[in-house]
Amino acid sequence: LICIYLPDATADMDSYQVGGDEFKHLRAFRANQGDMILVSNGDGLLLQAEITGSDKKKIDIQKSRILINLKKNTNPISIAVGILENRDRLEFALEKSVESGISSFIPLLTEYSNKKHINSERLKSKAIAAIKQSNQAFLPKIEDHQTLPELVKQFNLYENIIVCDGNGDKFEGMKTDGRILILVGPEGGFSEKELQMLNETGKCKFLRLGVNILRTETAVTQVLGLLNQ
């Protein structure tokens, strides 16, 4: 089913009018009267609806049933990802994070980040595209980019902090309860200085993902796969 994003949708409402981008999205997929679609409000609600009518600017839909209705995203995973020069790869890391159902995504400015700024609005629109692709009820929060020292100051918000690093330990037996922050470096990983800073917090566990050197978006996808097991 085609899924659209309607941030104003609520569980109580019976019918909705779809305009703007989501109208265009449905048009592009040639959705017709009688077709079933999915609606996510990005805030815990996913429902199935039927197209009941349309005109040149809007499509009318009628709620048929509620599939998911949660108050709060209880997934405890935030992920901070080193900003990459290659925009496609960072966006792929974001897409895979959204697909795995994380609660927040933090673009991270590190020593080896070749690119120093990021278009947050574009990332947010990519996150919306990803929740529609994977029918998620929750839109993860896309945080503003942070430097590593800025992020370290927030470490007290998390019970477990996992840093992906080629010299780390295996995942087996790693403690992963409570709120989790995952850090994945850009291509080239974290610098020696950064690893030392992270180590000195006394709060980080260092995780090695296999024997091969992985690209950032691969490490992101694999660490989330391990945590979702």
Add this chain to the structure above:
Amino acid sequence: LICIYLPDATADMDSYQVGGDEFKHLRAFRANQGDMILVSNGDGLLLQAEITGSDKKKIDIQKSRILINLKKNTNPISIAVGILENRDRLEFALEKSVESGISSFIPLLTEYSNKKHINSERLKSKAIAAIKQSNQAFLPKIEDHQTLPELVKQFNLYENIIVCDGNGDKFEGMKTDGRILILVGPEGGFSEKELQMLNETGKCKFLRLGVNILRTETAVTQVLGLLNQ
């Protein structure tokens, strides 16, 4: 370091002349005399070399040291991936498979594959690009596409066969020794009939990757992450 693919390179040779596509590749990266590069022959050899000279059609390189020299790819993983309509996503699954160091990749024709044929030559060139990106000594074998019944006939070649399926078991405690074949379906997974056929072989373990419905290339990346742990 820039990595190039020279299938004719051997451990004994001291100097090589690089022409053709790899010459263009080095030119595109503005490699100059004195620069170090990596060379993979895709057959177990990865070496470091120095650029010693060039003209309009070739670049001369000199071996400086051998980094990897193995007779045989001992990685026991083959992966069969449902052919996807979206070429980018199938190629991404291939790239991630190569990055994880598998030994063979099998495009799989299933009931839910919307696309019925595949350009093997293009996949091979994508695999070569991927070994260069991740500095692999071995180029995985890209098999011709097979139907599921054809693949089932080959099951006796493997000690462990893992089928990714949303109704399967957790990875924890799953046996993964010997030669391993992984099966990942296209979007929509395997059909009921296909799952029954696989189950009736008595040889398959069914693996559930987390609670979310995953795209094919995500499932590929995550299952290889689990096996590489």
